[in-house]
Amino acid sequence: MRLTDLIEGVFHRRVLRRWGRIAGRAERLDLEALSTLRAKARQIRRLLDRVIFVAEGRLTLPAVGSNAIVKPLYTDWAYRPELWRGPVSPLGIVAVASKTDYGKEVRVYHDCRQTELTLRQTRNSRESDLAPYGLRMDVFRFDGSFLSLVIELPNSAVEGLERRHVIRLSTVVELEKPLEIFARLNVKHGPNVEQIVRELPMGEEDAMVEFDLAYTKLNERRLEKMWLDLIFEGAEMNQIMLRDVVMTRRPRAEM
Template sequence: MKMLGGKALDTIAFAIGRKRWSDAARRAGEADLADLRLQRQRARQLRRHLDDLIHVADSRLALPMIGSNAFRRPHGADWGWRPELWRGPLPVPGFASVQSKSMLGDEVTLFHDCERSELTLRQIRNRREKDLAPFGLRMDVFRFDGSFLSLAVDLPGDAVAGLKRRHLIRMNTIVEMEKPLEIFARLNIRHGPNTEQIVRELPLTEEDNMVEFDLAYSSMNEKRVEKAWVDLIFEGPRMNQVILRDLTFSRRPRAEL
């Protein structure tokens, strides 16, 4: 199949299509409503494909390599994953005065109980040579009148497929902050009507941090596992800037004795 772009016929077809939509946009203020409704429907369908193309193109053409799921995994890992926010550019890169339950992308949700939000979330481009993740997440917290602040990261279906109590789930993250604060990671596994929770505190002694959740100490029902997610809980976030340069997950079975 020939690629779009350099061929003469492709160039002509592109010019004709661009002029058609340019003319339609210019006449939209005076167009017949029936024609305008049809044009809107077609434009939305076209925009969906264009957004998909732009997202994939940005993922492949930018440096460091966008879309990369490459990171150091423990020996014997049977699953590894980097959420989309750290892999590729999002259509909406951020929010100001972020309300609770706001989602950045399809996998990351912010929760808080502030009466007045003075929080911002923004996807940023990683440009340091040592960064493996193409993007990071910056959170700015100004006045904070709430009692909790957390980011929930939904794990994909592959994370729980075949999940057993003999598994260890590892989370690696690279964190920068203006001033010290405590960050806790809570793994949640829904199995039937119950949710198992395991909490670990990030050591934060170095920029690159790792915690492991040992499912051997849980009461998880292996036959009823439905979903898993991780909450990153920030203690005392007032007047601080936190940057998560990378966030990755992996799992490995415990060595047989």
């Protein structure tokens, strides 16, 4: 390994010197030679850009795949959706149509006739970030009446779920300008769906709301699935950055 590293180091220094000499005389080269060198340089740059992209993604903290979650006391279930936990494909979407899937768990709904909405998964890198990735939504002209993200939750969300449970949504949200954001929890049991709506506190980057199932008519024996709707009111000409979305569940304290 030491011999291999030594050989690679010598070769690397030679490559740097060669391209350094080329860069130094590029202004004096004839156009035919310059065109040939440009093609070679672009081939090398494509490979270098790919290496740099992967390295920055893997070396930037929080680490990809990290699932560090701040959990309330007695939490018996916690989940960070895929889009905030690991890379999805494609990296971004422009002119997003209604019912567009982004990854396996997130779907966009709106009623725009002509959408000027873009989605992009971004890499979190702040010291305070726990989620490896975030979601940026750029909303320009918006002639619709609603914009929402539907987040499908895994089967584990309803395993052991009871009416005595309190479900907490914790988010980290950055806005270009203030807007109202509502969270609607949906729990399907048999032919019925229980829905609880809460408004996220305005002006708070770390926003949290709770859904108390005690006030529902949940049939614990017929639970099927759970999903979350994030609804954005008056989103036109705004940039919405969701740096983290986490769901946790804990039993209510007995009276």
